[in-house]
Amino acid sequence: MTKLRIGGVPEHFNLPWRLAIEEGLFKKAGLYLHWEDMPGGTGQMTRGLASNSLDVAVLLTEGITKSILDGLPAKILNVYVNSPLRWGVHVPKGGDIQQIADLKGKTFAISRTGSGSHLMSYVMAHEQGWELHNLKFNIVGDIFGGLWALENNEAQAFLWERYTTKPYVEQGKCDYVGDVVTPWPCFCIAVRTEVYEQNKEVLHQMVQIVLKRAEKLKKDSQAMERIAWRYNLKLDDVRAWLNQTDWNYEGKIDFADFQKTADYLEMLKLITAAQKENLKEKLLGDD
Numbered sequence: 001m002t003k004l005r006i007g008g009v010p011e012h013f014n015l016p017w018r019l020a021i022e023e024g025l026f027k028k029a030g031l032y033l034h035w036e037d038m039p040g041g042t043g044q045m046t047r048g049l050a051s052n053s054l055d056v057a058v059l060l061t062e063g064i065t066k067s068i069l070d071g072l073p074a075k076i077l078n079v080y081v082n083s084p085l086r087w088g089v090h091v092p093k094g095g096d097i098q099q100i101a102d103l104k105g106k107t108f109a110i111s112r113t114g115s116g117s118h119l120m121s122y123v124m125a126h127e128q129g130w131e132l133h134n135l136k137f138n139i140v141g142d143i144f145g146g147l148w149a150l151e152n153n154e155a156q157a158f159l160w161e162r163y164t165t166k167p168y169v170e171q172g173k174c175d176y177v178g179d180v181v182t183p184w185p186c187f188c189i190a191v192r193t194e195v196y197e198q199n200k201e202v203l204h205q206m207v208q209i210v211l212k213r214a215e216k217l218k219k220d221s222q223a224m225e226r227i228a229w230r231y232n233l234k235l236d237d238v239r240a241w242l243n244q245t246d247w248n249y250e251g252k253i254d255f256a257d258f259q260k261t262a263d264y265l266e267m268l269k270l271i272t273a274a275q276k277e278n279l280k281e282k283l284l285g286d287d
Contacts, residue, residue, distance in 0.1 A: 002202050003032045004195070007045050008058035010037040011164050012231045012238070013081060013187060016214035016247065017058065025209050031202055039142040043112025049074050055195045056203075060085070060116040062182065064190045065261045067114055068283055069275040073193040075285040078207045079248045079257065085186035086244065087120050088162035090174040092150045097157075100128060100178045107136040109146040109155035117146070117159045122268045124159070124180040132268060143168075150174045163233060163241045184261045185248070196285060207251060214247035258283050 008014040017035060020026060026033050036054070038044045042063035048054030050072055057064075058080055068074055091097040097106070110118040118137065125132055138155045140146050146158035147168055162179060169176045189207055196203065217223050224238045233241075262279055265271045 001027070001030050001032050002199055003034070004055040004199075004206075005034050005036060005053070006056040006058070007036045007038040007048055007054045009041055010039060011161060012227050012233065012241065013245070014058060015227060015230065016210050016217055019217065020210050020213040023213075025213060026206060029202070029205050029209060031206055033206070039144075041111045041115050041117065041142070043110075043115030043118070044142075046072055046074075046114060047112070049190065049192050052192065054192070056189065056191045056206075058187055058189055060119075060182075061184050061186060061188050061257070061261055062119045062265065063114055063116055064188055065258060065283065066119065066265055066270060068190075069262065069265075069271050069279075070114075074190050075193055075196045076258070076283050077189045077191055077196075077203055078211075078251060078253055079185045079187070080189050080210075081187040081245065082185045082248045083244060083246045084182040084184065085116070086162040087116070087124075087159045087180045087182070088165050088169075088176050089124065089178045089180060090146070090150060090158045090160065090165055090169070091156060091177055092153065093172055093175050095156075095175070097175070097177060100124065102177075103157045104128065104130055105134065105136075106156035107138050107154070109140045109149040109158040110137050111142055111146070112139060113137075119265075119268075119270065120159050120180055120182070121157070122270065123182070123264070126268055127180070147173050163237050164231075166234075166237055167232065183264060184257050193285075211248055211251050215249040218242070218247065218249075253284070255280055255284070 042059040045057035045059045046067040108121045140149045149155035228235050228238045262276050
């Protein structure tokens with residue numbers, strides 16, 4: 001049996017993984033997955049891949065693309081979620097910041113350098129027409145560090161997945177002033193290059209298992225109740241999120257999505273044109 005350590009955020013997007021593990025679907029295929037929750041998000045996972053403490057990770061498209069082009073020895077197996085991610089923009093409770101435009105020149109709380117909360121701050125700044133080199137950041141580790149930074153004025157903005165943070169907005173821990181939506185499919189499945197070279201067949205089988213379980217969840221009439229209970233979310237919020245979310249049911253890769261991501265990263269001056277050479281081979285390998 002092939003044993004792999006896999007990491008992902010402890011959020012509703014990853015319920016298909018948890019269900020497939022609990023139902024023994026991977027074991028039937030000769031694969032044992034040890035799942036590790038990664039509350040620090042994509043930055044934590046890229047470091048896990050780099051340090052060999054993770055074999056596989058389910059992480060943000062923009063984050064893993066930049067990390068691989070920066071030299072991380074990993075490959076993207078497939079797109080996991082086809083739909084874009086809706087990032088909520090959060091600010092201190094009851095303050096003077098009423099809209100995204102008010103955040104010009106403010107400090108952004110980010111989980112880690114290279115994380116989604118970091119990279120999407122650049123996307124938002126670009127959409128607002130701000131000078132990107134003027135952005136200021138405070139590294140806070142995870143969602144709880146971000147909320148603490150807002151409450152203690154260590155930062156004035158924090159970007160995180162909209163529905164994960166909504167309960168904290170309702171509890172009065174922060175205010176919500178708008179959304180930033182990724183211009184590409186939001187989550188990918190990546191693997192360390194060494195593991196990829198040794199286990200290509202079983203890894204691709206793993207991807208197909210979880211995508212089929214995701215399709216089953218999407219069609220499940222009880223899905224909203226299951227997600228709301230497991231992740232402490234309101235039914236109406238789960239309904240809205242589920243309507244907006246589609247996993248990559250057919251398991252197809254459109255390389256244009258990664259080209260667009262890399263082009264955007266270059267436009268934001270987060271990578272160079274030279275890093276984009278042989279892009280498909282760097283990101284996806286020889287399959």
